[in-house]
Amino acid sequence: MSDDTARGGREPDSAPGAEPERGSAPTVGVEEEYFLVDAESRAAVPAGPRLAARAGRVLGDLVSGEFTDLQIEARTPPCATMAELSTRLTRLRRELAACAAAEGVAVCPSATPVLGGGGVVPVGEHPRYRDGVELFRTLMDDFAVCALHVHVCLPDREVAALAGNHLRPWLPLLVEMSANSPFHAGQDTGYASWRSVLRLRFPSLGPPPRVESFDDYRRVAAAMAEVGGSSFAELPFWDTRPHPRFPTLEVRCMDVPAEVADTVALAAVVRGLVVTSARLVEAGDPGPAPSGELLRGAYWYATRDGWPGPGADALSGRMLPAPERARRLLEHIGAALEDLGDLERAADFVDRLAARGSGAHRQRAVHRRGGLRAVVDDLAGCMIPAGAAEPQPPRARTHPHGGRPGGVTARGVPAWRGATGHGRGIGPVPEDDRxxxxxxxxxxxxxxxxxxxxxxxxxxxxxxxxxxxxxxxxxxxxxxxxxxxxxxxxxxxxxxxxxxxxxxxxxxxxxxxxxxxxxxxxxxxxxxxxxxxxxxxxxxxxxxxxxxxxxxxxxxxxxxxxxxxxxxxxxxxxxxxxxxxxxxxxxxxxxxxxxxxxxxxxxxxxxxxxxxxxxxxxxxxxxxxxxxxxxxxxxxxxxxxxxxxxxxxxxxxxxxxxxxxxxxxxxxxxxxxxxxxxxxxxxxxxxxxxxxxxxxxxxxxxxxxxxxxxxxxxxx
CATH class of the missing domain: 2.60.120.620 (q2cbj1_9rhob like domain)
Incomplete structure (x- = not known):
């Protein structure tokens, strides 16, 4: 679950990624966290509890509050295919955006608040949330971050714990691919993923330890809680973890993406990594053992430069550009992706990154054109994917030949998506066609x-x-x-x-x-x-x-x-x-x-x-x-x-x-x-x-x- 659910928030009846069908590909599910922003100021506002109440009447336990009242979380049920995951997540986002509009706010898929959220954040009322604040003190003052968590069904706890050894070197690359938090509280941080910077200052957030067994994993988690590095031994906050009650391995190092397509592609990559890692474990491979210092250094490069910058390859110890590390990743998990039917989706995602960069590039490009309010508007628009919104009336344009109006809608979507104009042909157009x-x-x-x-x-x-x-x-x-x-x-x-x-x-x-x-x-x-x-x-x-x-x-x-x-x-x-x-x-x-x-x-x-x-x-x-x-x-x-x-x-x-x-x-x-x-x-x-x-x-x-x-x- 999310960091915040782990601290004591309400858990759903089923975890994303659970309930596999016998003989089928491992199911996968995702959790996405979002900020809620005021429709006028575009600043993050503490509307989480009331939106969770309204959205819960529509989406049930697929939506819940988060660690701060500035946020809300949506989660998909287990999905067998990426097409199903895309359909379910699109519906979740659309319904949540509609409920938010009814509350006078908008939902913003950014991993840090673009505007607002710079002071002491309003923490939820659950006692375990308060325990976290007491344990980490001032570190929690501005800790409002939104993540993507991917759950892949992996019922064998022993295999799940050891699969984390194989996942560890690839986690910095997932940070780069998902980076979507260059701004924080109205400032450009100079980083691609400021969310990751905020997380890495905690002793138990970041790459998991290399372990010898599931029992070893639990011993380390208990020891971290004993020395005050974690507030919850049963469900630590590491970037990979086997869930103690649900049959999933969770990967949680990623920023929430702006677009559904990127979330689904990242879920495909993560499932490919988990399946590949589980196969290696079952073949007796204990996994690579990069030093903790090198892995933390790779994380730092990933948070700062993001895609396509240079970064430390934790496997080789060399500095390699992100596209080269992505190529090596696809080679590493290619067989699993092909078996799962996800190879083309993952390769297309890498191509998209090469063409347009990560979410951090998108936010900065919009900022250059229109400022921070435009960044929030663009992100909020991503909650309703193209073609999912109701048609909206276009603004008028001046047409030199008296044509129909066009322009843009109130959401900034080109008006041709909702236009109902018709052309006047060279010859007559049949009335029924017209x-x-x-x-x-x-x-x-x-x-x-x-x-x-x-x-x-x-x-x-x-x-x-x-x-x-x-x-x-x-x-x-x-x-x-x-x-x-x-x-x-x-x-x-x-x-x-x-x-x-x-x-x-x-x-x-x-x-x-x-x-x-x-x-x-x-x-x-x-x-x-x-x-x-x-x-x-x-x-x-x-x-x-x-x-x-x-x-x-x-x-x-x-x-x-x-x-x-x-x-x-x-x-x-x-x-x-x-x-x-x-x-x-x-x-x-x-x-x-x-x-x-x-x-x-x-x-x-x-x-x-x-x-x-x-x-x-x-x-x-x-x-x-x-x-x-x-x-x-x-x-x-x-x-x-x-x-x-x-x-x-x-x-x-x-x-x-x-x-x-x-x-x-x-x-x-x-x-x-x-x-x-x-x-x-x-x-x-x-x-x-x-x-x-x-x-x-x-x-x-x-x-x-x-x-x-x-x-x-x-x-x-």
Whole structure:
């Protein structure tokens, strides 16, 4: 249980991770602790007892008070799979957030209070809580911390005690992976996990002792209580411990994460560690024996630098960066993860850390953009995962063509999640479709992993950041294409009358182009009006500087996309999905973001015709560190060719077939609706090959949507 339950709080009827099914994988459960914050000041407030009473009527013994009245704890029942754990934890968080709102407070998953909580904390009334205060005195004054505790079913007490020997060297890495407490009482501590700093000042909080048996474990625990290092011998506060009444091994060194996905991934890693350790114990391996001093030093580095900083590897005694230690961890527990079906989840979590850092990075990034109150708001928003909240009315935006309002909701969630706007198509939209689209909430249509304006779309953003490019399909974009069929038909219809490219009419290339401005701090997206033009009505200027060898330093004026498309929900969702894959780059949070929207068709009418893109070679669209390009296939009919090639940046200006094989990073052909890719422009070059007619008739076409993203830098 938690530190606070161990000191005498109410215990649930069953511990997380208990009650395994015979012959199945070990069950796992988690406890999460949260701070309660005032809706106005965002400071931690002592609302725990009244919220526990209200939430208990909904969640029963899955929720309880904590050591301080500033906190509350939620716990899942035992779960056989990580998917089940995710579902149950999501519901717990959602229900708890709703109960908190009814009490006029919000729930904040941070391991230390961002605001408030700096004085003597209000300790709960239970006598054992008071015993802890009497034992540790002033050390307890500011001891308000929120943890993630993971319980894995391991009924054999002897094996559980010895498994702790194998877990000990990996605990500092779990601290780094979960670090989510850089701020304390309104101050940046300079540490990634200040919660861990507060804990390590106690004699019995931290890595467990290396023991020879379960009896040895109990003797050491009793001795610590005897000399005053612990207030409860039966259930010591070490970072791993076998529960004396429930059949679980508990791992408790981690900060509470901001997001459910990270909690579940950490639970998968912990279960993999426990299973691996138990197998080693059963094979007669007593476990490594790193010195206590080295292990404490590894903890200290973990608390200060967090991910991806250097740290002491307790197994080798060497300083190694966290990503290298994470790689070694996955190798160590890989077989168990694969057996449990959790290998991909754990590897994806390490990729996410590589792309965006830990919770401490998230808090500091939000703080730079909006201050400490924004940090609290962002964390509170994580209690209701994307798609779980009720639709909320958007704030109005100014639309140059009179479109429907958009913007952000009161929670800071981009309004497109709850928007019910509809587009006006090139042709008439059937009335039944129109009514259905007006009534259908956007949560049914899109399911993006980002949560606030500028939050990354996790999987694709990881790959773009790691490799410089990523293949993206509808699932990666969070698009429910079936639910958005009418919007897709409207968007696809816009390609039927694309005008020929006015700068290359002989290339059988047809296009329209407009641009918009996105404000990362509000989520607002507004199209800029085009200039009047006699031939096309309105046009927008398009400039690629020296990066297009066919039009170097040529300011092209291209026909605008139809005004009706600016209200198309699918187009809006695609733009915001692409922004989600790009906005991990900090440079894109400081200024408005330029979004270029290209509708391009390569069309052929006869065997003799060849349609080519521009430029007809490997190229970069801007080449700057803050430029991104995304392509989404809208349609492909009766054509051959159109192969996409991703190559090294130095390959720009060349043909793919002229490159050495090692310079070609990927080749693929887009075939299905919304198949596509994204590139971080400075790190790769890209190309689409010519299109020729297929064998099914006299006409063929490849329709593509290109979305360019770059900082908006107007010149005066």
């Amino acid at each position: 009514k259905r689209r007006e009534q259908q909430p956007m949560e049914d249509l899109v399911s993006m992993p980002g949560r606030v304006a500028g939050a990354p779309a996790e999987e694709g953003a990881v790959r773009v950041r790691r490799d410089g490019y990523a293949r993206l399909g509808a699932a990666d974009l969070g698009i429910n294409l079936q639910a958005m069929a009418a919007d897709f038909a409207e968007l696809a219809g816009a390609y039927k009358d694309l005008p020929a490219d006015p700068y290359a009419r002989e290339t059988h290339r047809f296009r329209r182009y407009s641009h918009a401005v996105h404000l990362p701090w509000t989520g607002e997206l507004s199209y800029t009006p085009g200039a009047p033009d006699e031939e096309f009505g309105t046009v927008t200027e398009y400039w690629q500087d020296e990066h297009n060898p066919e039009y170097p330093r040529v300011l092209r004026r291209l026909p605008d996309i139809p005004p009706a498309l600016q209200d198309n929900r699918l187009l809006d969702a695609l733009i915001r999905a692409d922004l989600g894959h790009a906005l991990w780059l900090e440079d894109l949070h400081r200024v408005p973001v330029y979004v270029g929207v290209h509708l391009i068709s390569l069309g052929v009418h006869g065997r003799e015709q060849v349609a080519v893109s521009s430029p007809n070679c490997l190229h970069q669209d801007g080449g700057s560190p803050a430029t991104f390009t995304f392509a989404h296939l809208i349609g492909r009919r009766n054509v051959e060719g159109g192969e996409n090639v991703i190559a090294t940046p130095g390959s720009a200006g060349r043909q793919p077939d002229a490159l050495p094989p090692e310079d070609v990073l990927d080749r693929f052909v887009l075939t299905e609706p919304l198949d596509g890719y994204g590139v971080h422009d400075c790190r790769v070059s890209h190309y689409v090959g010519p299109v020729r007619l297929g064998d099914d008739g006299d006409d063929g076409r490849r329709d593509i949507l290109i979305i360019g993203i770059a900082p908006y830098t107007p010149g005066l």
